[in-house]
Amino acid sequence: SAIRPTIRSKPLYHFSIKRPRRNVTKRSIATLPYLECVQEETEETTRPYYGGRDIFRSPRLALALSLFVCSAGGYRRFNELWISRKDPSTTASVTTHPDEDVTYSLGGLENLEQRGSFLRTKQHVIWEVPMGNATTTSFEDFSSVKPSLLLNNYLTLSLHFTKDSLRNMIFLWHIPRSGSTTITRIASYCVGLTLSTEIGKSEVIRGINELRIMEDSDGIQFANVDMSYPLGIQQAKALNVGQNDDIDLISSPYLWDSASVFDGAYKGYMIAMFRHPIExxxxxxxxxxxxxxxxxxxxxxxxxxxxxxxxxxxxxxxxxxxxxxxxxxxxxxxxxxxxxxxxxxxxxxxxxxxxxxxxxxxxxxxxxxxxxxxxxxxxxxxxxxxxxxxxxxxxxxxx
Incomplete structure (x- = not known):
């Protein structure tokens, strides 16, 4: 007898109604945005493969977070400006005593926000002498009030930290035995930065009255100034070290004296390496x-x-x-x-x-x-x- 092929009216498998097999990981990728959730059937629970239909959920969440961050930053900036204008007590008092050294105190700055606004705004300093007379000196008077130099001539990190190598340079606060010397060596040997540190003390002895960029036998480039003591810092200020475009890094242990090297237009990026005080x-x-x-x-x-x-x-x-x-x-x-x-x-x-x-x-x-x-x-x-x-x-x- 002749063998005739069997004719079926419908295919063996109908993918639209077939159920996925148990304990088999599904590898297909959903291409439609509103595809129904495909679930893996197990003996205890079912776990959805496709988590939700709302394709606009992530963009909306990112937009909400961005608005929150921007509003928080704007509120903080407005609050700082409002405190600095409204509270006249944000001043620094410097009191001298006959038998003691000068001590600094922040009068009227009881909370952290007021102290922060004090360090970020230009106020006035009250200088109290033992006789009881008081004179008001502006922060712009660099010759008589040192706090102004530190507050104005170093960049405030919380407000902005944009790199402007043409107008600002790195100031490394040198803490002895903490790795500061290693940082300066890396900056000079590896990065090729021009230094203004204590390395120029050998050139200061020669009595050169103009700023020069020197180079030693190892290829280190440095300015002919000595930033390791106050008198050398004054000489560096007279030579306009802070405004020289050829110098990339200034380092000194005297933080407040070194602030006089910079000015309102040329500021310093203050960095420091710390180590445990006992060690x-x-x-x-x-x-x-x-x-x-x-x-x-x-x-x-x-x-x-x-x-x-x-x-x-x-x-x-x-x-x-x-x-x-x-x-x-x-x-x-x-x-x-x-x-x-x-x-x-x-x-x-x-x-x-x-x-x-x-x-x-x-x-x-x-x-x-x-x-x-x-x-x-x-x-x-x-x-x-x-x-x-x-x-x-x-x-x-x-x-």
């Missing part, structure tokens, strides 16, 4: 022991315990240089000034302890036989803690 103090001691410059000062000090109790040990170095109170007694008001300057003016850098400090110290000890001994729990460490109580809180704030 920095210990590192400074062992550095001074190996340096021939401090042989006479450390002649009678044979241990770090003796150094911690001597007059050579630093006392809250960070807080004093930030608040411009190099001597005298510190108060919580000086700590508040230091924290506010960090918040508003400074771009903070912190070392990576695992990759930089611990590993590099281990390599130095292994290859060169040098290293700083640990003084955990010792009497010297406890004494250093007492000498750096303000700096410890300031370092935690910077973190």
């Amino acid at each position: 920095r103090a210990i590192s400074l001691y062992y550095y001074m022991r190996k340096s021939p410059l401090y042989v006479k000062q450390l002649a009678g000090l044979t241990s770090i315990e003796q150094y911690a109790k001597s007059s050579l040990v630093e006392n809250n170095w960070l807080t004093r240089f930030l608040s411009n109170t190099l001597s005298g007694q510190l108060t919580p008001k000086h700590e508040g000034i230091a924290k506010e300057i960090l918040r508003v003016k400074c771009l903070v850098g912190l070392p990576m302890s695992e990759t930089v400090e611990e590993r590099w110290s281990a390599r130095k000890k292994y290859y060169f036989g040098i290293g700083e001994p640990k003084v955990e729990g010792s009497e010297a460490r406890n004494t250093l803690y007492k000498q750096n109580t303000f700096d410890l809180r300031l370092y935690e704030y910077a973190q």
